[in-house]
Amino acid sequence: MTRFQTISIIGAGAWGTALAAVAARAGRGVTLYARDPDHAARIAAARENPRLPGIPLADSISITADLAQAARAAAVLIVVPAQHLRGAVMHLAPLLPDGTPVVACAKGIEHGTHKFMTEVIAEAAPHATAAILSGPSFADDVARGLPTAVTLAAQDEALAADLVQALGSPTFRPYHSTDVRGVEIGGAAKNVLAIAAGIVAGRKLGASALAALTTRGFAELVRLGRAFGARGETLTGLSGLGDLILSCAGPQSRNFAAGLALGRGEPLPAGKLAEGQYTAPVLVELAASRGVEMPVAQAVAAILAGTVTIDAAIEALMLRPFKAEE
Numbered sequence: 001m002t003r004f005q006t007i008s009i010i011g012a013g014a015w016g017t018a019l020a021a022v023a024a025r026a027g028r029g030v031t032l033y034a035r036d037p038d039h040a041a042r043i044a045a046a047r048e049n050p051r052l053p054g055i056p057l058a059d060s061i062s063i064t065a066d067l068a069q070a071a072r073a074a075a076v077l078i079v080v081p082a083q084h085l086r087g088a089v090m091h092l093a094p095l096l097p098d099g100t101p102v103v104a105c106a107k108g109i110e111h112g113t114h115k116f117m118t119e120v121i122a123e124a125a126p127h128a129t130a131a132i133l134s135g136p137s138f139a140d141d142v143a144r145g146l147p148t149a150v151t152l153a154a155q156d157e158a159l160a161a162d163l164v165q166a167l168g169s170p171t172f173r174p175y176h177s178t179d180v181r182g183v184e185i186g187g188a189a190k191n192v193l194a195i196a197a198g199i200v201a202g203r204k205l206g207a208s209a210l211a212a213l214t215t216r217g218f219a220e221l222v223r224l225g226r227a228f229g230a231r232g233e234t235l236t237g238l239s240g241l242g243d244l245i246l247s248c249a250g251p252q253s254r255n256f257a258a259g260l261a262l263g264r265g266e267p268l269p270a271g272k273l274a275e276g277q278y279t280a281p282v283l284v285e286l287a288a289s290r291g292v293e294m295p296v297a298q299a300v301a302a303i304l305a306g307t308v309t310i311d312a313a314i315e316a317l318m319l320r321p322f323k324a325e326e
């Protein structure tokens, strides 16, 4: 029996709505908070979020635009884009009882500060307890109840295990961990690497190039993780390699789809959040600050910034000096 019988979700986008379905399936009392009252009213009336068309919301999910109501849950999941996390948590913080677990579900690194998601929560809500949920999981798959497994990490192992009990069900299997930083690095880096994978596909460079890119991208993710003390089993686990494999596999990933468009010379898909676009420059800065080489991520950042063409970036990657595989 979990301590966390009631769960609130802050952010009624695709992933927030899918996680509301997860918590409802696990038998929790669920409140889904939408910042815009009109959006909240539309979801409540239609019992469906336009971000996840064709997937009805369970009757047990309450929709609200009242943040104070959302703050009354035993645990809170924050499901807003990474660059909006600090603002969302700052509004929530004064309403939260001390010690409330606040679980970051975004994948990214904050611009300017280079902070990871749980660090942002710890700064913006110092009386709360930060945790992170990440792993290979498309909102649409999860909302439909297709089998999914993720990692849920907190510094306190008992807390992570209790949150797993609160959210787990026969179709959603979280594994608990205390390697918070390892989980955060995997989720942030894989989005940038998925853009690179999409570019390779968009440029029709072939399946061999895609496998090489994904593998060498993973080597970068591991190097960065090691520099931050992440555990090997986290980096090769669901939130690292697992999510990289999913996101580099095809255009169901919005990050891959963004890369695909870039590779084809088309505009980026409108209205689709590709977090890797925002993470790329900060990931590269962070890696440089630790002396970690991330040539693929660097190429993605430069392509997005318009400082290099795709063909020049590919040529530069292939012409790097030969070296030992590591």
Ligand SMILES: NC(=O)c1ccc[n+]([C@@H]2O[C@H](COP(=O)([O-])OP(=O)(O)OC[C@H]3O[C@@H](n4cnc5c(N)ncnc54)[C@H](O)[C@@H]3O)[C@@H](O)[C@H]2O)c1
Pocket: 010, 011, 012, 013, 014, 015, 016, 034, 035, 051, 079, 080, 081, 082, 084, 087, 088, 105, 106, 107, 108, 137, 138, 139, 140, 273, 275
């Ligand atoms: N969609 C997925 O399959 C998926 C899966 C795993 C993780 N994620 C991660 O979850 C995060 C959110 O992605 P998404 O797919 O839900 O994006 P989305 O664009 O569908 O939704 C984001 C929502 O956040 C809301 N929002 C923004 N700022 C807010 C604030 N200050 N307060 C309250 N709400 C706010 C927006 O109104 C929007 O409804 C991203 O970091 C993404 O990488 C997404």
Ligand SMILES: O=P(O)(O)OC[C@H](O)CO
Pocket: 107, 135, 136, 137, 138, 139, 191, 194, 243, 246, 247, 252, 253, 254, 255, 256, 273, 274, 275
């Ligand atoms: O559609 P993407 O690229 O944001 O990926 C969604 C999830 O992060 C996959 O685990």
